[in-house]
Amino acid sequence: MHIAILTLTFSLPGCGSLKEKRQxxxxxxxxxxxxxxxxxxxxxxxxxxxxxxxxxxxxGLSKREIESQCREIEEKIERIVDARVVNVEREFF
Structure with missing residues (x-):
């Protein structure tokens, strides 16, 4: 069993409220x-x-599998989220 912790930090320029942030x-x-x-x-x-x-x-069952999932998450986020990714951290256990 392998575990990854993927942490993404976002910048939301011009965001004026917590409601807008959620949207x-x-x-x-x-x-x-x-x-x-x-x-x-x-x-x-x-x-x-x-x-x-x-x-x-x-x-996941293998490090390769969870690395692939991390990449998929990052790529999808860049397409769907109206924010700029300013930092990405990955930890594997």
């Missing part, structure tokens, strides 16, 4: 939390309008 982040929990091998939560910058941090915990 711009596009329901990450609903989109990625459906998978039985992925857990997702907003892990930081909760009270800031112009920033957000999300953490994904990915579990």
């Amino acid at each position: 711009r982040m596009g329901g990450l929990h609903e989109r990625f939390g459906r998978s039985p091998s992925v857990a997702v939560c907003e892990s930081g910058e909760r009270d800031r309008h112009d920033a957000s941090e999300w953490t994904f915990v990915i579990v």
